[in-house]
Amino acid sequence: MLDADFFRRWMTATAASVDREAQRLTDLDSPIGDADHGSNLQRGFVAVVATLEKEAPDTPGGVLTLAGRTLISTVGGASGPLYGTLLRRTGKALGDTGEVSEEQLADALRAGVDAVMALGGAAPGDKTMIDALVPAVDALSESFVAAKAAAEEGAAATTPLQARKGRASYLGERSIGHQDPGATSASLLIGALVEAAGE
Template sequence: MLDADFFRRWMTATAAAVDREADRLTALDSPIGDADHGSNLQRGFASVVAMLEKEEPQTPGTVLALAGRQLISTVGGASGPLYGTLLRRTGKALGNDAAEVTEEQLRDALRTGVAAVTALGGAVPGDKTMIDALVPAVDALGESFAAAADAAERGAEATTPLRARKGRASYLGERSVGHRDPGATSAALLVAALAEAADV
């Protein structure tokens, strides 16, 4: 069973990963974006961690819902609403009250969260976005958290030869080919942090 502490660890591990990889995310965002993905997510997840310490939400659902709301309020750009919606809708799907949730409940909730991201941003697999890491990760979650992290990383890696069809990279057309997508890369960090939170 996964309790509120597990989800707090997930958010803390994500903040640490984004912090560690901020320069790399920003570097990936330079040739096909506008060179701010790392700093934006760094600001967002740092404020999520600070908020969680202050508000002390007591259930898995409220940890994620509040974290999502915090991202929407602090990140801006496209990644704020998209990551914010992912966590908020996943949290809402878990419900406010349950003190513990099963891995299967989390997988179903994440599926709902990813669907909400798709509905908001309109991206489908193959568009060279965060969806390319998230969809295979949720599929692999039935196996294990580590398998999900691997699937997300492979999904992010597989965006390199794709031509972007959503977001700012799409303006480059063919010139977006050959660059790994920064959004898929940060999504893989989020899933890797989930595996890290489970691995204690």
């Protein structure tokens, strides 16, 4: 079973991963976005870790809801509301229980991904974070390791796509040939589950 400590470790591992990859995320964002995806998420997850140290919610849902609220208030651009919605909706779906199963996490994360799709209007194949998140959630029932691999494959598979949503969609065909930065950062979030579980 997964407790609040696990979810705090997940957010801390995500923050470390975003910190390591911030320059790469910004480099990916330069040709097709505002060249600030890495720095924006870095700032957001630093704030998440600081907030969780101060407030320390004692349920998995509480940890994710607070993390989501923090991202919405600290991250500019589209990624703050999108990641904030993902974590808040996942947290809400987990409810007030002190421990959740991996299966419950998979179901809650699916609700979070659905909320992001509703908010941004994106579907798989639109060259967004959804392209990493949907296969990851599908693979979560197998294991965290499988989910990480599915997210990374999903992110890599955005390279030949033409963007149909977000800032990159304004570029039309020129968006082809670039890996989507949002899908890449989403794969870091999912990959951090493996670290949090110590797998």
